[in-house]
Amino acid sequence: MSDDKHPAIAVQKLRKSFGTQKVLNGISFQVGEGETVAVIGRSGGGKSVLLKLLIGLQLPDSGSILIADEEITKLDNKRLNEIRKKIGFLFQQAALYDSLSVAENVDFPLSRHSEMSELERAQRVQGLLREVGMDQESEKFPSQLSGGMQKRVGLARALALDPNILLFDEPTAGLDPITAEEIGNLIVELKKKRQVSAIVVTHDVHGAKAYSDRMVLLHQGSIHAEGSFEELESSNDESISEFFGYGPR
């Protein structure tokens, strides 16, 4: 757990069930300012649900979520939207708006929440697209882009409002190893450049080594282990070493 006194995100005893299925079973963890935490775990283990709870897309059954010292589970919609503006979210399938071009997708949050003029917004959109290497594709529509390109645009959109916190849901899932590495490198660059706090939900533990300060292993709705890549890799725990691909020792 981070020693930071004012964590960017603090989760306490968070529980979430769907019917009889318990997805999160009272998990607690913190993410410090500027820290990147990789949440790893098996499919269906509640990792994506955790991210949706953090941004208020779903409500927990119980527990607390503090973002910038504000309890988001008790906020009304208006205040929650103010918090959401400080958070960038990259969805698993990028979730770009089909009916809008690449540039319009990135401009979408800007046009609604910034005081910039149209020209300033256009320049900002171009700047963001350049940052993710997509400035040549700004007029294209999402259906004309590959999976990796869509994720880059999704990342540019997530960065549009200059968030303090970034949430990544499987940023490299479904991508070839080279594109996955490119996306990983982008996250590393962002981390250096912007000093944001981030949670990255991923299966790719070895890829996550490059950008994460700490890893949290979610297993059967609980936090099974927490630590650096090296600490978890050297663990003798059967389920941890299985996850790291070495099998029981």
Place this chain on the structure above:
Amino acid sequence: MRESCSFEMARSVADVLTMFIVFGTAISGMLVNSRLHLFSPGHFLVSIFEWFGKLGTFCWHLLRTALTPPYEFREFFRQCDEIGSKSLPLVGLAGAATGVVMSLQMRDSLIRFGAKSFLPTVIVYSLIKETGPIITGLMVSGRAGAGIGAQLGSMRVTEQIDAMEASAVDPFKFLIATRVLACIFMLPLLTLAADFCGIVMGWVANTLSEPISFRLFMENGFQSMFFSDFIPPTFKTMIFGFIIGLVACFQGMRTQGGTEGVGRSATSSVVLSALFVVLADVILVRVILTVWGA
């Protein structure tokens, strides 16, 4: 005395028929809407109340967000184009076909009763009072209803609606209010187009059998029409538009279960909105006749 008695009787029969259609439509709508457990009447009733309850909450949320700024004018005009301009050819064609058919059918019937000269009046009167509005409502529920249901459904399953919320944008304001308002404003305009195409093609079909000038046809057709015959039927389509937009958006936003769910939402949007349009028409005709008189 005898005439008055039979008139009252006919009116009671019409009322019973209206109630029958109202309940029949509502129940068949529910059957189409979901995989209801037909063999469990309790569950069936609960599902109906649950559906209407959720629709009511959805409607309330829609009204609240539609009335409060900021307004999404750009998206509203885009939806007006999508729902209005792009439905125009279909609605115009349906209106034109109706005009031709009415001209051919009515001509034969009216000749039998020696009332051939009433043909323009019958065509204009029935198109403006009933056929134009209901044809438009059904055509738009088919075209726009399916489109809205499928689009919102697909946005739901691909997390685009979640992404919108995550960007602190209210999907009700951007997606729902704009579509419902576009339906409300476009339906009367499309009805005018259907009426116009029907009347013109009614004249063309009539002229092919027995030449008559367009001006004379129009003069005959509109000589016994008043504004009170024209305004209520045309503007009742705003309610059709509200129903189509509301039901299609509601079904689209409730989508679950991937592409299969999107297909189900598109189908149920069309079927339910068409059914509720017919249902609303029965009630609205009754209201119009009561308020403005026969």
